[in-house]
Amino acid sequence: MIKKIVSGIVSTAAILTFGTSCATAQPARDPLPSWNDGLARKAIVEFVAKTTKAGSPDFVPVAERIATFDQDGTLWVEHPMYSQVMFCLERVPALVKEKPELAKEPPFSIVLELLHGDRAAMEKLHMEDLLKILAATSTGMPVETFQAEAKKWLAEAKDRRWKKPFAELTYQPMQEVLKYLRANGFKTYIVTGGGQDFVRVYSEATYGIPPEQVVGSAGATKFGYDKEGKPFLTKEPKLLLNDNDAGKPEGIHLMIGRRPVAAFGNSTGDQQMLEYTKAGSGARLAMLVLHDDAKREYAYGPATGLPDTKVGTFTQALYDEAKKDGWTVISIKNDWKTIFAFENK
Numbered sequence: 001m002i003k004k005i006v007s008g009i010v011s012t013a014a015i016l017t018f019g020t021s022c023a024t025a026q027p028a029r030d031p032l033p034s035w036n037d038g039l040a041r042k043a044i045v046e047f048v049a050k051t052t053k054a055g056s057p058d059f060v061p062v063a064e065r066i067a068t069f070d071q072d073g074t075l076w077v078e079h080p081m082y083s084q085v086m087f088c089l090e091r092v093p094a095l096v097k098e099k100p101e102l103a104k105e106p107p108f109s110i111v112l113e114l115l116h117g118d119r120a121a122m123e124k125l126h127m128e129d130l131l132k133i134l135a136a137t138s139t140g141m142p143v144e145t146f147q148a149e150a151k152k153w154l155a156e157a158k159d160r161r162w163k164k165p166f167a168e169l170t171y172q173p174m175q176e177v178l179k180y181l182r183a184n185g186f187k188t189y190i191v192t193g194g195g196q197d198f199v200r201v202y203s204e205a206t207y208g209i210p211p212e213q214v215v216g217s218a219g220a221t222k223f224g225y226d227k228e229g230k231p232f233l234t235k236e237p238k239l240l241l242n243d244n245d246a247g248k249p250e251g252i253h254l255m256i257g258r259r260p261v262a263a264f265g266n267s268t269g270d271q272q273m274l275e276y277t278k279a280g281s282g283a284r285l286a287m288l289v290l291h292d293d294a295k296r297e298y299a300y301g302p303a304t305g306l307p308d309t310k311v312g313t314f315t316q317a318l319y320d321e322a323k324k325d326g327w328t329v330i331s332i333k334n335d336w337k338t339i340f341a342f343e344n345k
Helices: 002-025 037-050 083-088 092-098 102-106 107-117 119-124 128-139 145-156 172-183 196-207 248-253 268-278 317-324
Strands: 066-069 187-195 214-227 231-241 262-266 285-290 329-333
Touching: 002 083, 002 262, 037 092, 037 172, 037 248, 037 285, 037 329, 066 102, 066 172, 083 092, 083 107, 083 119, 083 128, 083 196, 092 102, 092 107, 092 231, 102 107, 107 128, 128 187, 145 196, 145 231, 172 187, 187 196, 187 248, 214 248, 248 268, 268 285, 268 317, 285 317
Parallel strands: 066 187, 066 262, 187 214, 262 285, 285 329
Antiparallel strands: 214 231
């Protein structure tokens, strides 16, 4: 009997050992399957390896593993126009319905022309006009009302080129980077020139980034009570933080309190964030997405001779700085096998 028991234990151990060796022999899952082999992919993998390996001279403690990502043009499509701008423009008809006198008043009258198919009308809108539209369509209401309107629009609106909801136009390779970094102890933040309240509505469901890890252009809010005495916040037409250009590192300090060790962007609006990140000691990763694939997405710069644009401008000077200071430029055309998740369905 004892002999049989011992024999059974030995057999079981052999089976477990064999099973373990088989499991060990399985190839590790590729964390970045949408990336082609190249300098960009290598930079990400090597950075994660050296900053997370105990005993490495470049080891970064978990608490300091902060990675910041611009959103428009870095995490999802920004052409031909930023999604939040489209949200504001498409809210103008409802605003005009409430205030009919605006129908003949620029810039609201121009927006109505645009929404009725006059694409040339877009050229008539300037930054001051867009700021006026933003204030009129996104302030003067309780925070919860704005959130509900943004959620409703995002659920119904579709991009005109791909006929997909905006939340499906995220870049699959960048989604993989977000997950890869989080799996290795990094905390990922969105640092965007877009409206903080707008991005926070969908950031968790779309990117796995909770609202408290979104740093964006922020407006003032005012505390008050409704008729029943319930407290609420009203969105005010006053800008507190313009989270673009130098505003990005300022916002990072204000909202995060730690200098990032990795930063990702795609335009001149991200320049100071990457400079701030690289200025820290130890291993640093700074990456810029270059939109150079007109066939699969869009092509714009004007860096490297690409078409110029007012949306997501990537100048030659920024490209030259990246090359000089050791930032990695990601070529959509050459570095990404797949751009969108729906391509594989």
